Structures are given as structure tokens and as C-alpha cells.
Amino acid sequence: MQYMPVTESMFLIAETRDQPMHVGGLQLFIPREGQTPEELADDVSQRFHAATEVSPMFRRRPATPAQVAGYTAWTEDDEIDFDYHIRQIILPRPGEVKDLLRYVSQNHGALLDRRRPMWEAHIIEGLQDGRVALYTKVHHSVVDGVTALRLLQRTLSTDPDDRSATAFWDMELVRRRRKRKAAEKPEKSLLSTITDAAGSVVDAAGQVAGIGPAAAKIAAAGLLDKNYVAPLQMAPTTMLNQSIGSARRFAAQDWPIERLRAAGRAQKMTVNDVIVAMCAGALRSYLAEHDDLPEESLIAAMPVSLHADGDADGNAVTLISVRMATDIADPGERVAAIKASTASAKKVVRKLKPLQALTLGAAMGWPLAFATVPGFVQYSPRGFNLMISNVPGPDEDLYWNGAKLDGCYPVSIPMEGLAMNITVTTVAGKAGFGIIGARAQLPSLQKILTHLETALTELEALPPAE
């Protein structure tokens, strides 16, 4: 038995049947030369089933079987029932990407069993383009979404001839990593530096986003300090901010990261800003289609690092609130407003001492902890309409046992009053957008994908910034 900190147990306590608290990832692989999709899927399945030495993280489960509360400790299972946790299926004809997304939608709403380690790995064949998909589900009390993505990436290699691939839970990966760290110190490889930085950045982001009531007191103390202005604003009420059911709708697509970078260079904005601009244009169109575009701008919450760049020492991450300028029809003016908003938010945040910045993030995030209290969503003011996260990964091509990673999409968590979540990960030259929404509340969610492309095209058509 192992003590469970509030940052882990709160995801168990906040979970309801309408608000499952697990994160997911969808990865697509191209079989290597001469390999059929069946062979790749069976290779994955066999290596997964053979990885019987499971790392402690994927063996632990809540120690108390009580239904309501009191999850205070972890226990560890010695044997893992792979026939339950590993699932292999083939999509029906025609095997389009939308059939894959439907499968993920249908499965992301189901709660994980708390009487066993809370994860599943789905190996999916049947795509007509010959790719093989891996959809993974892990409870947020075990890892945050970004750590999950990082763990998945650790099973990959930059070497297409590497044939030592295994499952993400394999203890062997932990040993390899320790060995590499010991050998490489002080000169780390480019890949491990980037993944480590991304990992620690977002481990902390997960904690801040979830720290809730425990942090509320700190937040209050911070507010008394009076040397910063809390940027809490009233976000408008939209269809994104409803009470939700458990059924999900998932949409995903990627764009070449170079396109986003080029647009950013031309407009003198960061890739993060480009992502916000794409989401702003897309949500403006989506809400307008549903007669629900508010007069005031949508407000997004985004986790950001407090450090300029490359500085990986520690957990200095906070949430900023960004005015998405969805009330502005003109793309050029909208982009200018977004740039101004993110710049000012970051400027304020960077002046803060780390604890103050963390406090700020916690103050923004704390209402999430009350989301399951009946009536709270309908009657409480909110600081933001949705969370948008950007999770950087390695830029190089990556392979699993010679099969090339061709797409990587986060599958995050809709919540009471926050029916949509957009998480983007940049890996191997592509920015993969994963848009998860409450199914009944957000119809035709997949249209956002078209709108994202339109918004990027509009951005590219703007005259370069001076």
C-alpha cells in the first residue's frame, strides 16, 4: 500500500459515470516494407502479451473497493489479466478514418474498472489505407495525458532498424531509460532532452489543472498578496459549457508542423499562437453553424511553461487565459487580438514568482473540482470556455519495430460544463489535433476539422506582420 496524494485521488473522487476521468492517445503506424497490416497488428499483440514484467505504474489500483470516497492508497496487482487489458479488433468495411474515430468515440465513454489496474490498449486493424492504430486509455489518477503520450513515445525509436520494441508498460523500458541516463550524463541525446522537458512541463500542468481544493487556500493567500492582477474574467455561456453525458465524439487530424511554423514566422507569432488562431477560427464557424456564437469572445485556458525555452529545471507551469477573439469576424484583426492576448497573459505570468504563478493557475483551475456538484455548472460563473493544450514531442521520425509512426492524437477529457477539449501534440513533423467532445451536446463535431483547415488557410493568406 502506498499513500495517494490529493492530486491523484481527486481524479477518482471527481469521476462520475457522465465524466470518466481517463486520458487516451491514438497512434497510427505504417507497416514496414514487406509487412502486411495483419502482421504488424499481430506483432504488436504478441509483443504486448509477452511483456509480462509490468512496471509498477501499470500494476497499481485503488486499494479500497468502496464506491463513494476514501481512495487514499494504491495497491499493486502481481498478475495482469492481458486478455482483459489488451484488445484487438478489426474495423468494418470500408475502413475509413471516420470508422476508426467512431470506434474511439464509442470506447472513450466507458469507465475503467477500478478493481484492476486502470488502463486498456486497443490494437485496431482494418483501415483501408493499410495503417494500424493503437488506442490507449489510462486513468488520470495514474498519469496525466501528456505523461501518457510521453510513455507511448518512449516505446518508439528514431532508428527504423531497431527491433527491440515492446509495450509501454514493460519494465524493460524503465531499465533501458535508467541505463541511458547514467551513460549519457551530462550530455543527453537531443531526443531524451526534448521528451524529458515536455514530460516534466506537462506533469506539472496536469497537477496544476487538477490541484483544485487543496490549492484554493494557497490561491486565496496569493490574492491577498496584491502584487498581481488576477486575470479571471467571465466567459460567455455556450454549447461548450453544458452538463454532459458519458457518450463521446472524437475528431482528429494532423497538419505539417512546418505549415504552422511558416504561418507563425510570417505573422511573428509562436506555434502556440497559431494553434489558438486555428481553434478560434474553427470554433467561431462551428458555433455560428449552431446559432450559438456569443457576442463576447470565447476564453481558452492553456497550460504554459514559465521559462523562456529549453530551461527544464522544474515544475514552473501555469494556466493562462487567452481571449480567443471569436467575436471578431476579420481574420487579420482576430489574429492580432489573439497575439496581444497571449503576449500580455504570458508577460504578467513571467513577472510572477513561481509560487504566485502556480497559485494563479490553481485559482483558474479550481472550479473543475466542483464540477460534479449538481447544479454547479448551470449556476456558477466560469473563467473559460474550454481548455486547449499543446504538447511538444520529438521532431524526428519515430518507429515501433520498424513501423513508422504516422500520426499521434491525444484523446482528453470533457467535463461538466466543459464539453469540449482540444489537445495538440507535435511529433515527427506533424501537429496532431485531438478534439474530444460530449456526444449528445456537440453534434457534427468532425466539422471542426474542416474549419481548422479553413482558419489556417486564412492565416496563411494574411499579409506578413511588420
Place this chain on the structure above:
Amino acid sequence: MQYMPVTESMFLIAETRDQPMHVGGLQLFIPREGQTPEELADDVSQRFHAATEVSPMFRRRPATPAQVAGYTAWTEDDEIDFDYHIRQIILPRPGEVKDLLRYVSQNHGALLDRRRPMWEAHIIEGLQDGRVALYTKVHHSVVDGVTALRLLQRTLSTDPDDRSATAFWDMELVRRRRKRKAAEKPEKSLLSTITDAAGSVVDAAGQVAGIGPAAAKIAAAGLLDKNYVAPLQMAPTTMLNQSIGSARRFAAQDWPIERLRAAGRAQKMTVNDVIVAMCAGALRSYLAEHDDLPEESLIAAMPVSLHADGDADGNAVTLISVRMATDIADPGERVAAIKASTASAKKVVRKLKPLQALTLGAAMGWPLAFATVPGFVQYSPRGFNLMISNVPGPDEDLYWNGAKLDGCYPVSIPMEGLAMNITVTTVAGKAGFGIIGARAQLPSLQKILTHLETALTELEALPPAE
């Protein structure tokens, strides 16, 4: 909005994430001459998607979105999101029956979304023998398991050339049935007589089994009446009587009904008794394998009709408790003890007035309602170890759009303290056994299938009863 009786709402109230309260059915079909499995699966999918006029039963959902209690009314959705409710998948190679059972196991543990009509239909291809499976899941508040099976059977025809097949929720079926009833009165077809009788018998069985607290008072009144002896006994505590998680394990197999009938004739026992004898032998072996065979006999609860036979007027159904004689090693002695036990239980029950009989059944079943109270299972005495149900269906061969029904297996509900359920349905010449269990608590559940065959063979080897 429509008032919800306690016999429906209690299945919503008693439901927890460890104890989903939906029933299921697994049906297997052989494609008709010249039809490939893909064509049959696509035919099912297309006709299901085309059945957009959905009967009220499959459009209703709980009106209140609250989490805890207060489910007092139904509301009806006008549009059904078929992309969510209808699911089509292909099993991975080799496509053995065990791969199908694994799929059902993996999916039967997931809760249904309460914000939409609570049912799912899974069309499953990929069996190497070329059969196509249909796995359906419906919430117990909407229908009991037997009504669900009856509804599935109503989509079938005795005519292999009938090409009017549709989905089980199609309003057209309701209209056809009304028309047939009007035309056939007073002479009903054999098929509709049998299915109607089976249906009403078990509609009531579901109500009695679930009537719980509402009936407790009646039960108490009945006990004060003193003109019958309540047969409540202490059942031994076994691995079947544990606290459970949500993960499931499903095993299914069928036997020619003629084999069971012949064995019954030779031993002068009913098919029901033969089923109990098979389960008794199988559970004795299963528990012995796990070093958990109790010294006292297991006790099974079985729903039975109060009428001798064929008499279909009304809901006179109760639960009887049967001593399974699992403490007796000799097959002949065990079978004799089972015959004596079921005969005496039925004799007692048949002497009761209907209300008393219902009261008896309710008194046996009421602890189920307390099963979700923490600690109840571990510390309370129980009247039985598992429920065994036998649901008769029509004997003729049945077809869905020309595809022959080749197997029909109920998928019922394990509960707190009742980790296993065995339900048998006799359709088209076969007795289909569906054994559902809590996954972590009942390892190697599929071995029961071998033990059932052994027990039947032993029964057949006994000298004929005098």
C-alpha cells in the same frame, strides 16, 4: 414524461459501476446459401440503420440527469443516434468462438449512457466458421432479460424465404404483431402462443426477482400469516458470493434439447431438473478445482411458473430455492436429491395462493436490493448462492432474412455477492447456456462448459429411474 414504477427505477438506483444492471443476448447466424458473412453483416447493419421508426421502449431514457436518486420518470428521445447505438466490428484472427466470447466479456462490463436510450446492438464478423454474431445490451429498467430475448426472437421468422427482417426496435414489428393478434384470435399460431407464454412468465419473474424493498412489507405481512413455511435457508459462502468489480467473463455453449429431454425421460425428471443437475455437477467440479467446494450443498434460486403447464393466464411466477446437492459425490445420489428438492419446493409453492407465492419469491429476492450497501455482502446471511433461469422459446428453426439462427445465449447480470449467473434458453432445438461471471473473482470460468458436458454424460450413463 411517464411515471416510472419502482420495478423499473430500482434497477437504476441499484446500479453501480461495479454492478451494471443491463441484460444481454448473443445470437449466432449462418449466412444463407450463396451469402458471405460480410454480406450478412452488412445486410444486418443496413436494415438496422434503415429502421428509423423506433418503438417507444427503445426511445425512452430516464428524465432526470441527477446522479444519485430520483429516477421517477421516463422521457422519450425523438432521434436516435444510430452511429452510437449500432456497432459493427470484425474479430481478429483466428476468429474462434473464444474470441467472440472475449469480445462480449470485454463489452458487458461497460455501463450504458443514461443520457440516451439505454441499449446497444453489436454486429460481429470474423468467426472462422463463417457465422455472424449479434450481441445486444439493454438496460434492465427497460426490459428484463427474457423480454429482451423474446424481442430478439420476434425479429425472426420460421420461413427461410421471408425477406422482411428488420431491427428489434422497429415500430413495424409492433404493428405486425398487433395485426397478427387481431387476425389470429382466438386461434393463435403455435409460435406466438409459446413466445407469449414464455414472455409473460418471465416478465413477471424479472419483477419478482427485482421487486425488493417495495415487496419487503408484503413479505413481512405474508410471514405473519403463518400458513406457510418460508424455505429460507443459509447458503454456504463460496467464491460465487464475493464483492465484485465491473469486469466480466462470459462463457456460452449449447446442447441439443433432445439430449436433455432424453436424459429427463430416462430419469423421470423435467428438462428444468436436468439443467439443475448439469449445473450442480459442473459447479461441484469448478469449485473443487479452486479448493472452494463447501461441505454443505449450494443453493440455487430459480424462477418457476405456479401453473402446471400451458396455462398462460397471468403473472403467477415465483422464485424457488433448490438444494443442488453439490455435497454429494455420487452422480446418481446427487440427481435423486435434486429431484426431491425441486419437487418439494414446487409442491409447497403450488399450495400457496398467488399473493403468498409472490411474497415468498420477493422475500427470497429482497436482499438483492441491499447488495450495494457497503459491507452488506460480507456480513449478511444469504438464501442462495446463484440464480439459474431457464427461458423456453420456440422449438422450430428460425431465420433472420434467410440466415438461420444457430445459437442463442442469454448474457445476464452478476451482482454484489452473486458473482455468477446461469441463464439457459431453449430455442430451435438447442439449449443455449449463458454463464456470466465477475472476471477477477471467477477465473477460468470457461471450464464450466466442459464440466457441464461431463455432468450431462454422467446423467446419461445412469440406469433409468424406476
